[in-house]
Amino acid sequence: MSIAVRALSKRYGRKWAVRELTFEVQPGRVTGFLGPNGAGKSTTMRAIVGLDRPTSGEALIGGRRYAALPAPLQEVGTLLDAKAAHRSRRAVDHLRTVAATHGIRRRRVDEVIALAGLESAATRRAGTFSLGMSQRLGIAVALLGDPHTLILDEPVNGLDPEGVAWMRGLLSQLAAEGRTVFLSSHLLSELALVAEHVVVIGRGALIADAPLAALTAREERVRVRTERLPELMRLLSGPGVTTSSGGPDVAEVTGVPVDQIAQRAAAAGIVLLELAPVHRTLEEAYTELTGSAVEYRAGSADGSAS
Numbered sequence: 001m002s003i004a005v006r007a008l009s010k011r012y013g014r015k016w017a018v019r020e021l022t023f024e025v026q027p028g029r030v031t032g033f034l035g036p037n038g039a040g041k042s043t044t045m046r047a048i049v050g051l052d053r054p055t056s057g058e059a060l061i062g063g064r065r066y067a068a069l070p071a072p073l074q075e076v077g078t079l080l081d082a083k084a085a086h087r088s089r090r091a092v093d094h095l096r097t098v099a100a101t102h103g104i105r106r107r108r109v110d111e112v113i114a115l116a117g118l119e120s121a122a123t124r125r126a127g128t129f130s131l132g133m134s135q136r137l138g139i140a141v142a143l144l145g146d147p148h149t150l151i152l153d154e155p156v157n158g159l160d161p162e163g164v165a166w167m168r169g170l171l172s173q174l175a176a177e178g179r180t181v182f183l184s185s186h187l188l189s190e191l192a193l194v195a196e197h198v199v200v201i202g203r204g205a206l207i208a209d210a211p212l213a214a215l216t217a218r219e220e221r222v223r224v225r226t227e228r229l230p231e232l233m234r235l236l237s238g239p240g241v242t243t244s245s246g247g248p249d250v251a252e253v254t255g256v257p258v259d260q261i262a263q264r265a266a267a268a269g270i271v272l273l274e275l276a277p278v279h280r281t282l283e284e285a286y287t288e289l290t291g292s293a294v295e296y297r298a299g300s301a302d303g304s305a306s
Ligand SMILES: Nc1ncnc2c1ncn2[C@@H]1O[C@H](COP(=O)(O)OP(=O)(O)OP(=O)(O)O)[C@@H](O)[C@H]1O
Pocket: 012, 015, 016, 017, 018, 035, 036, 037, 038, 039, 040, 041, 042, 043, 044
């Protein structure tokens, strides 16, 4: 089921947190939700799950408002606040309570404990959990109803490297099963490993809604390495071609497609030790996209924005 955000606006006092935001999140893939601090990501996610009432516009899941879903936990799993569990309650009891109040069979609790890798911590009180373990408990709650849609706000926050890798595997698996997986994250290199599609917002407005591959693609730039670099550069030079040297035997070339470089080198008997298109990283694409939409920038020592 898809999530549809349509002309969503949310105002707090005089401040628009989100303004006329429209996008859709499709099932069967992981969609990343990005934006600078204060861009409106949490507000949007809260509106989708009915925790915030839009000032105007709407957010629908499978064509319905969250509040209108007959069994919301069985349809939408959410992780919006990792520390939401009652501090004095044992993790397993927290899960059992949520299950019991939502008509979820008790056996499912053991399943999600295993899915979230919480076996050894299940009988500990949630208040003693590290942030990473709280995230795992939050994921366990989100998965309790075996929902077709997952909405996760910064799920990777606080996880150790093993936990991050585990989360990546879990999210990919959930998407591969045909579920809708929508998550926000500031960890761009991590997100780039798991998200197939990316929605970027800034100052409450849509900046990009595109496949990750489209965001990171750029004018073809090719990295070459050869012991006969000057000769190859002479061969490739021409109008519209730029080269930049990255060392005595390495250069990046734009303006000549990869296969042509290979053919011309072969024709001249030049052995290529490396030949690869260079993509930009999600971080580079993001910085370019959001450059003017950053609301809270690190200031200089005198307090003025840099
Ligand atoms: N309950 C609230 N009352 C007043 N203003 C709010 C409230 N919630 C959010 N805002 C404001 O709305 C804007 C968007 O906030 P939001 O938390 O949605 O951004 P975000 O993209 O999730 O940020 P971050 O990356 O820092 O979590 C911010 O300017 C924030 O200060």
